[in-house]
Amino acid sequence: MDSAVNRPANLIWIVGGFIFSALPIEKVRGEHKVAEWTSQPMDPSRVIPLKIVAERAGLSKIKSADLGTLLGRPVWRISVDNDHAGHNQIITLDGRNGRKLSPINEALARQIAKADYIGPGQLISIVYDEDPPTEYPHAGAAWIAEFDDFDKTSIYINPESGLVKSRRSRTWRLFDFFWRLHVMDYDDGANFNHPLLIISSLIALIVALSGLVLLLIRVRRKLKMMRA
Numbered sequence: 001m002d003s004a005v006n007r008p009a010n011l012i013w014i015v016g017g018f019i020f021s022a023l024p025i026e027k028v029r030g031e032h033k034v035a036e037w038t039s040q041p042m043d044p045s046r047v048i049p050l051k052i053v054a055e056r057a058g059l060s061k062i063k064s065a066d067l068g069t070l071l072g073r074p075v076w077r078i079s080v081d082n083d084h085a086g087h088n089q090i091i092t093l094d095g096r097n098g099r100k101l102s103p104i105n106e107a108l109a110r111q112i113a114k115a116d117y118i119g120p121g122q123l124i125s126i127v128y129d130e131d132p133p134t135e136y137p138h139a140g141a142a143w144i145a146e147f148d149d150f151d152k153t154s155i156y157i158n159p160e161s162g163l164v165k166s167r168r169s170r171t172w173r174l175f176d177f178f179w180r181l182h183v184m185d186y187d188d189g190a191n192f193n194h195p196l197l198i199i200s201s202l203i204a205l206i207v208a209l210s211g212l213v214l215l216l217i218r219v220r221r222k223l224k225m226m227r228a
Contacts, residue, residue, distance in 0.1 A: 030172065033118055033149075040072065042067075042095075046095075052098065053093050057100060062078050062079065064079045065078045071111055076092070078091045078093065092161055117147060119149045120150075123145055129141060129143075138165050141159055143156070143157040151170045152169060153169045154168040
């Protein structure tokens with residue numbers, strides 16, 4: 001009876017193990033469809049100092065600031081406290097003139113998605129979602145860009161920073177489905193220290209050790225019979 005009960009679970013684990021080993025992790029993450037950006041040196045004389053940018057944005061206090069790029073242009077990404085949002089807010093400003101770019105609008109989000117993607121598909125839709133699906137592992141809203149390739153690629157863009165935060169596809173969702181079964185976390189697959197998995201693993205360990213003990217007892221009996 002125990003064997004009959006364990007067969008479906010064993011089959012799921014075997015199939016999951018095959019999926020994990022057969023799918024290259026780079027393909028699961030969608031890295032093969034990411035455009036390669038060549039870093040271009042910035043002209044310091046064309047970048048506004050942080051102090052001036054913060055003053056123009058009306059920011060008297062900031063937590064941190066990073067100078068980066070967005071579609072090839074220099075930008076300041078300034079982190080500030082946001083008690084209403086419940087997390088640090090990122091304000092993105094054009095590094096050449098201090099113009100506020102965040103939250104990223106649809107036109108800019110489209111440009112970011114197209115610049116990031118080098119697959120065979122075309123951008124068919126882009127929507128702003130205040131409450132993205134659980135496959136997006138970050139807090140807050142996101143722009144979701146959908147492409148019509150065979151893998152149904154989805155790109156998630158942070159509207160505050162303009163950065164691509166996640167890439168999802170059929171391949172990723174297949175991998176994630178079996179991962180959730182594997183760790184027995186049917187919510188988002190992020191927790192593999194929950195009681196259900198711990199108890200199930202403990203039971204499996206007890207069953208395995210019991211089988212080993214029974215095997216040793218049986219071998220011992222056979223050895224006694226052979227000696228007799």
